[in-house]
Amino acid sequence: MSPGEVAAWFVREVLPLEGILMQYLQQNWRNKSEITDLRQEVYVRICEAARERFPEHTKRFVLTTARNLLINRMRHENVVPIEAVADLDALGMALDAPGPDQVAIARDELRRLQVALDTLPPRCREAMILAHVEGLSGQEIASRMNISQATVSEHLATAIRALTNQLFAERGRKP
Amino acid sequence: MNKPATRSAEEIEAQAAAWLQHRRYWAWTDADQAELERWLEEATAHYVAYWRLDAGLGRAERLAALQSAPAEAKAGEPATLSREWLFPVLMRIAATLAIAVAVGLGATYLMRPKDRTFSTPVGGHETVRFSDGSQIELNTNTILRARMTSDQRVVWLDKGEAYFQVKHDAMHPFIVIAGDRRITDLGTAFVVRRDPGKLKVAVVQGRVWLDEPNQPRTQQSAMLTAGDVATATASGMLVRKDTARDISSGLSWRQGVLVFKYARLADAAAEFNRYNSQKLVIADPSVAKLTIYGAFPTGNVELFSRVVRDVLGLQVRNNGQQIVISR
Numbered sequence: 001m002s003p004g005e006v007a008a009w010f011v012r013e014v015l016p017l018e019g020i021l022m023q024y025l026q027q028n029w030r031n032k033s034e035i036t037d038l039r040q041e042v043y044v045r046i047c048e049a050a051r052e053r054f055p056e057h058t059k060r061f062v063l064t065t066a067r068n069l070l071i072n073r074m075r076h077e078n079v080v081p082i083e084a085v086a087d088l089d090a091l092g093m094a095l096d097a098p099g100p101d102q103v104a105i106a107r108d109e110l111r112r113l114q115v116a117l118d119t120l121p122p123r124c125r126e127a128m129i130l131a132h133v134e135g136l137s138g139q140e141i142a143s144r145m146n147i148s149q150a151t152v153s154e155h156l157a158t159a160i161r162a163l164t165n166q167l168f169a170e171r172g173r174k175p
Numbered sequence: 176m177n178k179p180a181t182r183s184a185e186e187i188e189a190q191a192a193a194w195l196q197h198r199r200y201w202a203w204t205d206a207d208q209a210e211l212e213r214w215l216e217e218a219t220a221h222y223v224a225y226w227r228l229d230a231g232l233g234r235a236e237r238l239a240a241l242q243s244a245p246a247e248a249k250a251g252e253p254a255t256l257s258r259e260w261l262f263p264v265l266m267r268i269a270a271t272l273a274i275a276v277a278v279g280l281g282a283t284y285l286m287r288p289k290d291r292t293f294s295t296p297v298g299g300h301e302t303v304r305f306s307d308g309s310q311i312e313l314n315t316n317t318i319l320r321a322r323m324t325s326d327q328r329v330v331w332l333d334k335g336e337a338y339f340q341v342k343h344d345a346m347h348p349f350i351v352i353a354g355d356r357r358i359t360d361l362g363t364a365f366v367v368r369r370d371p372g373k374l375k376v377a378v379v380q381g382r383v384w385l386d387e388p389n390q391p392r393t394q395q396s397a398m399l400t401a402g403d404v405a406t407a408t409a410s411g412m413l414v415r416k417d418t419a420r421d422i423s424s425g426l427s428w429r430q431g432v433l434v435f436k437y438a439r440l441a442d443a444a445a446e447f448n449r450y451n452s453q454k455l456v457i458a459d460p461s462v463a464k465l466t467i468y469g470a471f472p473t474g475n476v477e478l479f480s481r482v483v484r485d486v487l488g489l490q491v492r493n494n495g496q497q498i499v500i501s502r
Contacts (some may be wrong), residue, residue, distance in 0.1 A: 003222065004418040010223070011230040012415050040184035043223040113235055131200055132236070138200040149201075156200055157192035164231025 006050050013058040014046065018168040021062055028070055038073075039169075042066050109167055116166035120159055123147075127155040184224070190214070191224035195232065230416075237397070237414065294318045295335070298450050298474055300431065308342035309349060314368075314428050315450045315473070336368035338429060343381070352388075356407055359384040365399075366426060377404040377422050385412075431473050437466045440483070444500070451476050458501040462489060 001009070021042065025035050045065050046055075055061035117125060123145070130136045130144060138156070142149045182190075194211050197203070215221050295301050295313045303311045305323050313319060317335025322328075330339075332353040341349045343362035351358040353367055353374050363381035367374070376385055378399045385405055386396035397414055399405055402422065405414045417425075424434040433450075435443050441463035444455040450473040457463045465487055471479045480498050484491040492499045 002420070004420060007222070007226045008416060008418045008421065010226055015227060015230055036184040036188075040187065040220055040223065043227075044219045047219050047223055109234070116235075137202075138196070139202075141200070153193065153196055153201075156196035157189065160195055160228050160232050161188060161192045163235045164228050167231050167234050168227065 001051050001054065006047055009050060009054055010043070010047055014043070014062060015168050017059055017062050019170065020059070021066060022169050024063060024066055025070075029073075038066070038069065041069055045069065112166040112170060113163065116163045120162055121155075124155040124158050127152055128159040131156065182220075184220070187218075187220050187224045188228070191221065191228050194225060195228050199232070233416070290320045290322045290331075292318065292320050297452050300428070300473075307344070310340045312338040312429055314338070332367050332369055334369060336366065336428075338364070338366045338426060340364045355387050355389060357386055357388045359386075372408055374407045375404065376407075377417065377425060378402065379419075379422055379426070427470065428473060432470050433473055434470045435467050437468055439463060440465045440467055440487075440500070443467055443479075447471075447473075447476060447479055450474060453495075454497050455480065456497045456499045458499055462500060462502060465489075 018039070021039060022035065025038050025042075026032070029035060029038060042062065042065050046062060049055070049061075049065075117128075120128065126145060127141050130141045131138075136144065138149060138152050142152045145152070194214065197207065198211065215225060293301065293303050293311075293313060295315060295317045297316045299313070299315055299317075301313045303313070303321070305311075305321070305328075307323065307328065309328070311319065311321075311330065314336040317337055318333040319335075319337055320331040320333065322330075326347065328344075328347055328349045330349075330351045332351055339349070339351065339360070341360045341363050343349075343360065349360040351360075351367055353369050356374050358365070358367060358376055361382045361384060363383050364379040365381075365383055366377050366379065368376075376383065376399060378401050380401050382398060382400040384396070384398055385407070397403075397405060397412065399414065402416050402419065403414055404417050404422070405412055424436070427434045428450075433443075433446055435446075438446075441457050444457055448454045453476055455476060467483070467487070469482065471482070476498060480491045480493070480500065483489055483500060490501045492501075
């Protein structure tokens with residue numbers, strides 16, 4: 001598979017599962033500060049596997065990869081809490097949980113997008129609005145807001161991360 | 176084994192966001208592109224982080240476009256700034272177009288200009304060029320009516336599939352009507368395919384506005400940009416992003432070729448049957464599930480069935496009317 005094909009597959013099939021994956025990782029890993037790293041590690045593994053071929057069942061594959069990763073980490077750290085292993089095998093439940101219907105997802109996402117926008121720092125949101133509503137370039141935003149180009153870049157990058165995390169990672173959780 | 180991550184996911188995400196915002200909102204040179212590619216190549220984690228943010232921003236934009244569809248606005252519910260902050264510019268364009276379309280159609284109804292009908296038989300392929308520079312390619316078994324006047328450009332796709340390369344003119348939007356859906360060009364090349372109960376619109380270049388003109392209360396409208404593939408059925412609409420390569424292989428019929436990438440045999444046969452009067456029939460469900468990979472001339476069922484026989488080791492019987500494939 002070419003990188004382009006892997007990218008399209010990743011966006012289409014894997015990212016919509018991010019909420020489920022995050023929930024699974026959070027339930028089964030104590031150190032919350034490592035969750036983002038674990039998620040990245042899962043993505044790296046499945047994308048590397050997808051270069052060879054796409055798995056038949058994406059959800060099963062994602063969650064199995066996550067479980068194997070957690071087991072490896074636990075072995076590595078020599079701390080295997082018994083309840084963690086038991087929980088890991090509750091994977092089946094996550095697998096069988098029916099996904100919400102498309103309409104509900106779209107409604108949910110709109111609400112999340114709203115939350116993300118509302119919670120952005122004011123200057124950061126202002127930069128985003130100038131970019132998308134007024135269609136200004138980074139340079140134009142800098143002179144309009146009278147701040148440095150580097151600061152504009154930071155604001156825009158922060159906004160992109162916040163929007164993405166709200167839309168994917170927080171899916172299925174109450175805002 | 177993967178190399179151990181030298182940077183935390185947070186750091187990589189921050190770098191990816193820096194790249195993405197640079198590319199989206201600032202001057203972007205070939206050198207920047209080369210540098211981005213070099214950074215991406217360094218680790219799969221870089222790719223993953225970049226794809227994810229890119230998809231997140233795209234998703235936010237698309238949601239905002241859906242949100243800005245006029246149908247969503249509810250009377251008596253004041254819109255907050257953030258509810259419609261993204262892309263009201265597009266919303267304005269869409270509203271202007273909607274008015275232009277309404278006025279245009281009304282006038283047409285009174286004047287009743289002559290429509291021209293174009294069609295292709297099964298296996299046919301034809302290109303129609305219009306004086307405004309726009310061009311339509313009709314795929315197999317397609318019927319299309321065009322009303323091209325100095326005031327308006329409207330095409331009805333009554334059946335089949337067509338590829339549109341539109342000379343954009345903001346004053347005279349190019350509109351394709353397929354059943355109860357309407358596609359409004361905003362500077363574009365796109366393909367529209369009608370199957371029973373299903374409409375597919377794929378955008379190759381530029382963007383289009385897809386909606387249902389006679390259902391003002393519906394939420395099934397969307398701004399589609401290059402790479403978007405919308406599938407609309409009676410029950411709703413799904414939009415996904417395809418790679419440029421996937422979209423162009425979906426357009427291979429323009430070169431008289433069908434491209435299958437790990438397609439189910441049943442789907443491949445159904446595609447072939449659109450182009451040929453002698454139909455392929457797959458007798459056995461276990462055979463239908465086999466996958467094939469390759470490119471075949473649209474009119475050459477013989478070649479296709481020979482490959483199926485030799486490569487997949489299946490029985491192929493040609494009884495004149497049909498070609499039956501089984502174990």
